Amino acid sequence: MKKTPGKPVPRTAPADGALARLRDALRALALPADVQAGLLPSFTGGPDEFALHFDQEFRAATADRAVRLSQAQRRALQVVDGLLDRMSGQDNARLWTTGALVHSREWTRLRKAAGSALEAFGWNLEVPPARPFEHIEW
Numbered sequence: 001m002k003k004t005p006g007k008p009v010p011r012t013a014p015a016d017g018a019l020a021r022l023r024d025a026l027r028a029l030a031l032p033a034d035v036q037a038g039l040l041p042s043f044t045g046g047p048d049e050f051a052l053h054f055d056q057e058f059r060a061a062t063a064d065r066a067v068r069l070s071q072a073q074r075r076a077l078q079v080v081d082g083l084l085d086r087m088s089g090q091d092n093a094r095l096w097t098t099g100a101l102v103h104s105r106e107w108t109r110l111r112k113a114a115g116s117a118l119e120a121f122g123w124n125l126e127v128p129p130a131r132p133f134e135h136i137e138w
Contacts, residue, residue, distance in 0.1 A: 018061045022077075023121065024128035025050075025057040029080065029114035033102040035127065040098065047101040051084050054114075076117035083110045 028039065028050050040046060058077055061067045069077070087095050087106050094100060101107050118125055 018064045018067050022057040022061045023118070023123050025054040026080070026114050026117050026123070027125060027128045029054055030111050030118055030125050031127065033107065033111070036101055037098050046096055046098060048096045054080065054084065073117070073120045076120040079113045080110065080117050083113055
């Protein structure tokens with residue numbers, strides 16, 4: 001970007017980066033099962049990568065003082081987080097396979113909740129852009 005004398009160069013607010021990463025994590029969770037399955041390279045741990053990515057970005061966004069969330073947005077994120085919490089643990093290991101990602105009611109509910117969270121932010125559903133520094137390229 002060319003700097004014009006007397007005019008400040010626009011900068012991305014810190015919250016923008018945190019929200020963009022959160023948006024991408026939600027998009028990955030909300031995608032149709034067949035698309036999600038296609039995002040998982042064979043060398044990863046499987047569908048838990050989606051949960052780990054969301055958890056990281058959810059915690060980062062809610063800890064960032066520059067990020068302002070409405071009550072509806074916060075509630076929508078908490079629903080997604082709560083579903084993931086209920087899916088976690090050794091007793092639910094069966095939910096963390098590609099087969100479960102595609103066929104289980106739990107993943108279907110999670111996709112719907114993630115879609116609702118996207119709507120709460122006014123974000124559309126699309127495949128997240130590839131990030132070569134991450135294990136999953138979405």
